[in-house]
Amino acid sequence: MTSVAIKICGISTPDALDAAIAARADFIGLVFFPPSPRNVDGHAAAALAARAGSSIGRVGLFVDADDGLIAESVKAGRLDVIQLHGEETPERVAQVKDRFGLPVWKAIPVATGRDVEKAQAYKGIADLFLFDARTPKDAALPGGMGLSFDWSLLASWRGRPGWGLAGGLSPANVADALERTGAPLLDTSSGVESAPGQKDPELIRAFCDAARNA
Template sequence: MADIQTIKICGIKTEDLLDAAIDAGADMVGFVHFLRSPRHVTIEQLGNLISAARGRVESCVLLVNPDNSCVAEVAALGPDWIQLHGPESPARVSAIRHLAGVEIMKALPIGSAEDVAQIALFNDVADRVLVDAKPPKGADRPGGLGHVFDWSLLAGIDPNIPLMLSGGLTADNVAEAIKTVRPSFGIDVSSGVESAPGVKQKHMMEAFVRAARAAM
């Protein structure tokens, strides 16, 4: 068994799906504010979703290389977390963390040992590090593509780093992922609980959470 505390379902777009994610047993839900994503929600929708989540489940807003104006606008809505899923440098992550005043999760694309080495650079400037599969060349967005990376690349990672595992997780492979990686913070799913890009399914969320909890 792995000592994992957080199951995050990312890419929630409606209050009905928020309710379904909570009912399924999610500990955290993610809302994507990035126009090129099929899971994008507007600032107005973000505000409504964050309010609906408050006190029921932790909320996390995914941003990609945001400017200060965007960070301030999102932070004012009161999410528990902001997830940075772009090419933000450690210095930029630190600046956003200071500006936002909320906990920061930094996503890093993993495809090689060199990518894994980047994790240590962000451990001191982000509250959590999320590892995701490196997108293929030409991809129009940095995540949510359903790709799995080689989990063995994380074999030597410092167990004290609060790591969240993402990248192509589904109800069928999440138990193996947890057993192999033993991420210290939790796991994140998006496309693995969808019937099509951006189309979440309640029964898939329920199956994913069941499989993850059984492996913890």
């Protein structure tokens, strides 16, 4: 069995939250990005945070958000981590980290080896890199579309702390992903859904079991 951190992203309902907690996931992701079918507002985030209590870590996902939205969301969702999933520069990541005093994860969209190298610009600034599949230029969302990338591009990151793998992970492929990358953290969203934004408790359980038993 492998010790790996698990994040179930795009949690938006009490049932999905309960399923993530029951499956012993380490983190849930709350999406604060209106175009997403997984978007939650402050009221919903506050209700989920109250229900979760201290039983699971809460990561807020933002896409090129201003400080006002981040501040409201951090308070409402009682966030433990801020995840920046847009075109944020290293300077912007540092600014967010300094202002809010929380760990900041930076998503790095990957299609080629050159994309992986872009993480170096955030070294010493971001607390964790989340390597995710690069979506098409005309896509409405920066992630959560079930796309994966060539995991061999991450060979140089194997054994390093402070990074995670996202993009197209599901119960069917998570063991293979872990074996091939050695990722310390695995992040899934659409891979545990029955439809966009609709989490399936059985898939959440299956994903967590497959990751831990890999």
